[in-house]
Amino acid sequence: MAEQTVSIYRSMKDLPSTHLLGTGTPMCSGCGGLEALNQLYDIIGNKSVFVNAAGCMTLLSVYPFTPFRGSWLYTAMASAPAGAQGVRDALDILIQKQRMSADEDMQVVVLTGDGAAYGMGLSATSGAMERNLDFLYICYDNEGYGNTGQQFSAATPHGAKTATSKGPRGYPGFKKDLFAIWAAHNPAYVATVEGAEPVDLARKIEKAMTMKGPRLLIALSPCPPGWDYDPKETVNVGKLAVKTGVWPLKEYIDGRVVHTKIPRERKPVEEYLKLQGRYKHLFEPQRNEKLINEIQDKVDRYWDSIDL
Ligand SMILES: Cc1ncc(C[n+]2csc(CCOP(=O)(O)OP(=O)(O)O)c2C)c(N)n1
Ligand code: SF4
Numbered sequence: 001m002a003e004q005t006v007s008i009y010r011s012m013k014d015l016p017s018t019h020l021l022g023t024g025t026p027m028c029s030g031c032g033g034l035e036a037l038n039q040l041y042d043i044i045g046n047k048s049v050f051v052n053a054a055g056c057m058t059l060l061s062v063y064p065f066t067p068f069r070g071s072w073l074y075t076a077m078a079s080a081p082a083g084a085q086g087v088r089d090a091l092d093i094l095i096q097k098q099r100m101s102a103d104e105d106m107q108v109v110v111l112t113g114d115g116a117a118y119g120m121g122l123s124a125t126s127g128a129m130e131r132n133l134d135f136l137y138i139c140y141d142n143e144g145y146g147n148t149g150q151q152f153s154a155a156t157p158h159g160a161k162t163a164t165s166k167g168p169r170g171y172p173g174f175k176k177d178l179f180a181i182w183a184a185h186n187p188a189y190v191a192t193v194e195g196a197e198p199v200d201l202a203r204k205i206e207k208a209m210t211m212k213g214p215r216l217l218i219a220l221s222p223c224p225p226g227w228d229y230d231p232k233e234t235v236n237v238g239k240l241a242v243k244t245g246v247w248p249l250k251e252y253i254d255g256r257v258v259h260t261k262i263p264r265e266r267k268p269v270e271e272y273l274k275l276q277g278r279y280k281h282l283f284e285p286q287r288n289e290k291l292i293n294e295i296q297d298k299v300d301r302y303w304d305s306i307d308l
Contacts, residue, residue, distance in 0.1 A: 005210060009202040016042040022067030026059045030231025032222035032238060033057065033140030035195035037111070040138060040217065043205045046070050048107040049087050053080040053121060055113035056147045057140065070106065078120040080110045081128035084135045107136060107209070114141040114155035117218070118176050129185040129214045136208060137216040139178070142223035150226035157246075158298070159291050161278045162226075168281055169291060174298075178218055183252040188213035190252040191260075194220050196238030200249055200261055207251075220247045228277025240272040245299045262308055269296045 008014060021041045027034040033056060041048075046069035052058055054077045066072045075083040088108045094100040112121060117139035128135065144150040144162050152162040154176040165171035182190045188211045193201040201219075208215045222237040224230065229237060241247035242261060246269060249261040270292060273279040282288045 005207070007203045007206055009199055009206060012199060015039075015198055015202055020046060020069055025067055026062075027056065028223075028225055028231070030222075030224045030234040031056070032195055032234050033113070033142055033146075033219070035234060035238075036140055036193065036201065036219035036221055037138070039195060039198055039201055040193075040205050040219070041068070043202060043209065044107055044109060044136070047105070048109050049073065049091075051075060051080050051083040051087060051108065051110050053077045053110075053112040053116040054147070055116060056142075057111055057113070058147070077112075077116045079124055080112050080116060080121055081124040081133065081135070081137070084108045084110050085128060085131070085133055088134055108134070110135060110137040112137075112139055113146060113153075114139060114143060114178075115145045115153040117141070118154035118178050122181070125182075126185065129182070129187050132213055134212045135214060137214070139216065139218045140221040141178075141218050142221045142226055143175070144223075144226050146223055146226050150223070157295075159279065159282065159295055161228075161281060168288075170278070170281060178216075179250070179252065182214075182216050183257065185214070186255070187215065188253075189215040190218075191216070192218050192220070192248065192250055194238045194242055194247055194249065196235045197242060197249060197261065204251060204260070207253075226278070228280070229275055233275055237272070237275055240267065240275065243267045244269045244272045245303050246272055248302065257306075259306070259308060266299075266303065269299055 019042055021038050049071045051073045053075050060067055061072050073083055095102055141155050143155045144153050149163045151164040152171050156171045157175045159170040161170045179190055189208050191204040193204055220241055222234045243263050245263050245266040250257055250259045282292055
């Protein structure tokens, strides 16, 4: 049973006011992934080793520089959890041989996009959970293969246009439920977060940092070029994902799923969709009522099915 602790983050004024991550990164302006990472890193702290699979965030590190205070390891797309196992083992051996004190131990953090987390790296992730690896997995979910031009991934939502789903109905598949896949492995912790909900995000990473074992935070990450909207709208898009119920904020702990922010009066999904060019074909040249209703129904069914 995880210990119940009181969060030090009760409101915005309790959040860190200075940031650890270096500035001037080559991420796109308005990058929702960077927005989430910036906040998460403040609480993870500098005693951490980041293991990063190929993706947009790889561009944060241009050898020999990174905006991180600690170490950084780059892996192939499918292998970040295997890389994390190697780093964790090395730290444990150094501590065991007294070449490093337990106080100097570091948090091993996997950082990948959804292409790796929901798809290519899922087998290595499942194996790491089976071995009860002590690691924190951060997935910035921009719902496509962003770094290579937003091809669809296993996280792409139904109806969205991508570089490889350009037809009148957009992507015909459905977003995979990574939260449920992780929870089925019975890990220490799983949570969804959103950069535009900083207090909820801070509380979850604070909680995850008190635990050992496999822990995942999935950050829905609005992506201006991939989702086709003005970069200044990133916070608005993120907030609407929560207010429309498209992105439920929740956590899995001790075998239970708890919703941490419930949109009591959910806004119509249309308000979220309309802000993004990847859904433009739903509204122009004429309204695709059927597809808009399909998307709304799926969200409604989700909220109707859970015991709040
Ligand atoms: C096995 C393999 N296939 C393809 C690539 C090319 N590649 C590099 S980054 C990337 C996109 C990764 O997508 P995601 O994990 O969602 O991260 P994002 O780019 O969105 O940050 C791809 C396909 C690769 N590096 N390795
Ligand atoms: S493509 Fe999207 S996820 Fe990648 S850096 Fe740009 S805004 Fe961020």
